Amino acid sequence: MLNKSRLVKQELVKKRGLLYQLAYSWCHEPALADDLVQEAMVKALRNTRQLQDINALKPWLTRILSNCWYDYLRSRRDITDIDSLPYEALPRTADTNERQDIVDRVRQMIEKLPIGQRQVITLVDLAGFSYAEIAETLDIPIGTVMSRICRARKALKVSLAEYDPRHDYARAKIRSIK
Numbered sequence: 001m002l003n004k005s006r007l008v009k010q011e012l013v014k015k016r017g018l019l020y021q022l023a024y025s026w027c028h029e030p031a032l033a034d035d036l037v038q039e040a041m042v043k044a045l046r047n048t049r050q051l052q053d054i055n056a057l058k059p060w061l062t063r064i065l066s067n068c069w070y071d072y073l074r075s076r077r078d079i080t081d082i083d084s085l086p087y088e089a090l091p092r093t094a095d096t097n098e099r100q101d102i103v104d105r106v107r108q109m110i111e112k113l114p115i116g117q118r119q120v121i122t123l124v125d126l127a128g129f130s131y132a133e134i135a136e137t138l139d140i141p142i143g144t145v146m147s148r149i150c151r152a153r154k155a156l157k158v159s160l161a162e163y164d165p166r167h168d169y170a171r172a173k174i175r176s177i178k
Contacts, residue, residue, distance in 0.1 A: 008048050011057050012041055018058075018127055019065050025122040026069055028111055036072065040065040062127065063137040066119065073115070109159040117152035120145055 019040060023033035043064050044051075051060055110118055119138065123129040131149075135142040 004051075004054070005048050007054060008051065008057070009045070011054070012044060012061070015058065015061055016041065019061060021126055022062065022122055023065060023069065025110065025126060026115070026118060027072075028107075032072070036065060036068045039068045043068070058127075059129070059133045059137045062123065062129070063139070066138055105159075106156070109156050112159075113152050113155060117148045117155070120148040121152040121156075124149060 016037060019037045020033055023036040023040075024030065027033055027036065040061065044061055047064075051057065110121065113121065120134055123134045123137070124131070129137065131142050131145045134140075134145045138145075
């Protein structure tokens, strides 16, 4: 038990960056993302005994993080609808290149996606989860994962086409199905 606990602690340290990236991609607020990750890590440490297989740590942690995110959304439901908040770009220098503009645009597009689509697209494309891992992590059927990915990618293609009408994004492949 002591070795398992120590091993989980070591792995938590390694996974913290990934958890932060996911949390930030869901909420778009650095301080909130940090709080969500901290809460998820505390819960993971308290519930180490629930983890049956150390190889399932990544989906297990992501599920805890997702639950923390939904808890936060439920607690703020009457106060603010985060999907209705406008995107506020950080001030940039004159040296900002085209690549950063594209990154900012994609972040804006992802922020506008419904939370379910936002979660699955970031879990696949940012964290490298398989569809089965996402289904298990979010406790939804794999068909739901696939339909959310499909809808999210279609929405992103439409937004990209509006951003740069010269490029045929409808024919471009973002990523193949796993």
